[in-house]
Amino acid sequence: MARPSRRDTATGATATTRTVRRGESHDRAAGASAVPAVLDRCRALVRPALEEAVGRLHPWVSEMAAYSFGWCEVGGAPAVASGGKGVRQALAVLGAEAAGEPGRAGVAAAVAVELVHTFSLLHDDIMDGDADRRRRPTVWRAYGTGPAVLAGDALFALAVETLAAQPGGAAGVRTLSVALGDLVRGQADDLLFADRPWTGPERVRPDEYRAMAEHKTGALLGCAAALGAVLGGARPETAAALDRAGRHLGVAFQIVDDVLGIWGDPGVTGKPVHGDLRERKKTFPVLVALGSPMGGRIAALLESGAATDTAAALIEKAGGRAAAMAEARRHLAAVETSLAGAPLATEAAQDLRSLLEYLVRRDV
Amino acid sequence: MARPSRRDTATGATATTRTVRRGESHDRAAGASAVPAVLDRCRALVRPALEEAVGRLHPWVSEMAAYSFGWCEVGGAPAVASGGKGVRQALAVLGAEAAGEPGRAGVAAAVAVELVHTFSLLHDDIMDGDADRRRRPTVWRAYGTGPAVLAGDALFALAVETLAAQPGGAAGVRTLSVALGDLVRGQADDLLFADRPWTGPERVRPDEYRAMAEHKTGALLGCAAALGAVLGGARPETAAALDRAGRHLGVAFQIVDDVLGIWGDPGVTGKPVHGDLRERKKTFPVLVALGSPMGGRIAALLESGAATDTAAALIEKAGGRAAAMAEARRHLAAVETSLAGAPLATEAAQDLRSLLEYLVRRDV
Numbered sequence: 001m002a003r004p005s006r007r008d009t010a011t012g013a014t015a016t017t018r019t020v021r022r023g024e025s026h027d028r029a030a031g032a033s034a035v036p037a038v039l040d041r042c043r044a045l046v047r048p049a050l051e052e053a054v055g056r057l058h059p060w061v062s063e064m065a066a067y068s069f070g071w072c073e074v075g076g077a078p079a080v081a082s083g084g085k086g087v088r089q090a091l092a093v094l095g096a097e098a099a100g101e102p103g104r105a106g107v108a109a110a111v112a113v114e115l116v117h118t119f120s121l122l123h124d125d126i127m128d129g130d131a132d133r134r135r136r137p138t139v140w141r142a143y144g145t146g147p148a149v150l151a152g153d154a155l156f157a158l159a160v161e162t163l164a165a166q167p168g169g170a171a172g173v174r175t176l177s178v179a180l181g182d183l184v185r186g187q188a189d190d191l192l193f194a195d196r197p198w199t200g201p202e203r204v205r206p207d208e209y210r211a212m213a214e215h216k217t218g219a220l221l222g223c224a225a226a227l228g229a230v231l232g233g234a235r236p237e238t239a240a241a242l243d244r245a246g247r248h249l250g251v252a253f254q255i256v257d258d259v260l261g262i263w264g265d266p267g268v269t270g271k272p273v274h275g276d277l278r279e280r281k282k283t284f285p286v287l288v289a290l291g292s293p294m295g296g297r298i299a300a301l302l303e304s305g306a307a308t309d310t311a312a313a314l315i316e317k318a319g320g321r322a323a324a325m326a327e328a329r330r331h332l333a334a335v336e337t338s339l340a341g342a343p344l345a346t347e348a349a350q351d352l353r354s355l356l357e358y359l360v361r362r363d364v
Numbered sequence: 365m366a367r368p369s370r371r372d373t374a375t376g377a378t379a380t381t382r383t384v385r386r387g388e389s390h391d392r393a394a395g396a397s398a399v400p401a402v403l404d405r406c407r408a409l410v411r412p413a414l415e416e417a418v419g420r421l422h423p424w425v426s427e428m429a430a431y432s433f434g435w436c437e438v439g440g441a442p443a444v445a446s447g448g449k450g451v452r453q454a455l456a457v458l459g460a461e462a463a464g465e466p467g468r469a470g471v472a473a474a475v476a477v478e479l480v481h482t483f484s485l486l487h488d489d490i491m492d493g494d495a496d497r498r499r500r501p502t503v504w505r506a507y508g509t510g511p512a513v514l515a516g517d518a519l520f521a522l523a524v525e526t527l528a529a530q531p532g533g534a535a536g537v538r539t540l541s542v543a544l545g546d547l548v549r550g551q552a553d554d555l556l557f558a559d560r561p562w563t564g565p566e567r568v569r570p571d572e573y574r575a576m577a578e579h580k581t582g583a584l585l586g587c588a589a590a591l592g593a594v595l596g597g598a599r600p601e602t603a604a605a606l607d608r609a610g611r612h613l614g615v616a617f618q619i620v621d622d623v624l625g626i627w628g629d630p631g632v633t634g635k636p637v638h639g640d641l642r643e644r645k646k647t648f649p650v651l652v653a654l655g656s657p658m659g660g661r662i663a664a665l666l667e668s669g670a671a672t673d674t675a676a677a678l679i680e681k682a683g684g685r686a687a688a689m690a691e692a693r694r695h696l697a698a699v700e701t702s703l704a705g706a707p708l709a710t711e712a713a714q715d716l717r718s719l720l721e722y723l724v725r726r727d728v
Contacts, residue, residue: 126513154552157541177528184521
């Protein structure tokens with residue numbers, strides 16, 4: 001449920017192809033070692049089950065779902081646009097493999113988390129009033145607000161049904177329901193942050209932001225990584241370690257996204273220079289800088305909406321950028337610590353690490 | 365998710381107090397034999413758990429939930445308005461008792477179905493653009509559309525979490541997820557019916573309407589009646605019989621509601637004379653009449669939106685009213701058949717029958 005349009009740019013970014021050490025294992029094609037190939041492999045594994053699930057929906061709702069997955073255009077014609085990279089489904093498959101299961105043991109989990117992710121995008125786009133996603137009108141703009149609310153509800157219900165139908169699905173539903181609760185909590189905080197003052201005792205503190213990011217972005221990533229393992233019958237400690245890793249990843253990802261939203265290269269991010277400052281977003285580097293002695297001046301600049309160059313320079317001078325990068329690094333280290341403490345299958349864990357790195361290490 | 369404002373008038377109607385044969389059993393106070401007393405008893409049993417669950421939500425979301433339950437006003441001050449009658453929670457408690465369990469075995473089920481019902485009201489009010497509910501602004505009007513979407517999502521997630529946390533919750537989540545899928549399917553059909561023509565091959569047939577009503581109104585009533593029994597470990601046939609009874613009840617209820625929406629006494633229904641005709645609703649009696657030789661003339665009148673007196677008279681003359689009442693009676697008989705075929709505890713089953721009758725037998 002994080003700032004959706006930018007997140008998609010990020011997960012859809014063309015990464016430098018890095019070769020990752022790995023060998024052979026079940027469900028994996030030899031040589032598919034780079035991260036894009038891992039994403040492709042997981043997508044191919046999950047797609048039939050995801051299509052089958054979406055195909056069980058009411059035809060109208062099914063079309064809205066297929067549109068948001070990038071499978072079709074409005075009216076049902078084959079899609080020209082491409083969908084998301086499928087990061088969450090890949091985490092679910094790799095999580096199952098890392099817990100010693102075959103990748104197919106993670107498929108139901110992958111379907112559930114992709115459905116929940118899409119539900120949250122549909123509803124967040126309504127809440128945030130976002131008009132476009134992946135260079136197409138958002139579902140509420142293409143089909144209307146009411147239908148978009150309904151389609152989100154249908155995807156949510158389908159995710160629960162998918163998990164509940166699994167053997168051992170009770171534990172899976174419990175894992176998902178914790179993430180869902182956190183997702184909503186994070187979105188509520190994020191919506192309320194917009195109304196809080198820039199300075200003074202009511203201002204948003206960096207630690208509140210961190211909690212929001214963990215809930216809004218990290219909870220579903222953690223759930224994705226853990227859920228395949230949970231359904232595969234992994235030990236609770238293993239699932240908990242994967243969940244923790246995903247949550248830290250979410251915070252790191254969000255904060256890197258914040259840095260890119262101010263200082264990122266528009267040619268890479270697809271976003272205007274200082275876009276987040278223009279939109280007066282209370283992002284991590286901004287919140288850190290507001291707490292500095294320069295906070296009052298920065299607040300006045302942000303409030304006016306003008307001179308974003310000066311504001312960006314002041315935020316950097318106040319230590320906002322450096323603090324954000326340090327914070328992101330701390331959470332990446334925590335990802336590593338979480339994974340290192342769990343008894344994971346070496347090769348799958350390596351794929352998982354590569355994927356996590358791929359998501360966060362962008363040109364910042 | 366049925367035509368929400370009128371349904372609330374209905375479930376909130378002051379019934380003629382009827383004395384129901386019953387004796388003593390666990391969890392029940394002696395003498396509380398009439399239906400309003402049964403509703404009160406169930407509400408008192410469920411309320412602490414429902415409040416506890418809602419209290420675990422994000423404070424802002426929790427306030428929106430409490431507002432929609434009729435517990436508080438906007439801002440959190442104690443409520444002046446009254447909430448719903450709690451029909452679904454009563455069905456869950458009575459369903460558990462009918463399956464031979466103590467009423468408290470139905471409490472988690474009751475909490476879950478009340479949360480799902482409230483979620484569906486919040487989202488349906490957005491989809492239908494309804495401005496008022498129980499003589500107060502709807503949540504989207506009081507708090508905004510985005511926050512109302514979010515609050516609905518939170519209630520949905522909380523319902524799933526509540527069931528998943530129960531021992532044997534997997535079967536409960538499966539039961540709920542079937543109802544949720546049907547709920548969304550029924551709402552989708554209902555939204556699409558509005559765009560279908562009055563006559564010709566694309567017109568809405570009475571059997572499509574029946575399926576819509578079962579999904580939109582019956583599925584959650586059936587789930588409510590079955591869920592307490594499912595969590596209490598009742599035999600699948602018992603739960604299935606309760607579910608069937610609730611579904612037939614939903615169809616009967618909806619069709620009686622349709623008759624009241626055209627010919628009901630405004631002093632009792634709180635709705636204007638011929639309100640449903642003025643709003644051009646494709647209700648059961650209308651659909652039957654449209655299929656008669658007078659269909660073309662009725663369609664022209666409804667399309668013009670004028671002369672609703674004439675339209676109502678023609679619909680009655682075409683057999684729409686009589687067919688609707690016969691259909692409602694068929695479904696009420698099916699409720700009875702469903703209950704009679706299951707091994708239910710006599711006294712609780714009698715309370716359940718009284719409640720079902722109370723909901724449908726209104727002055728039509």
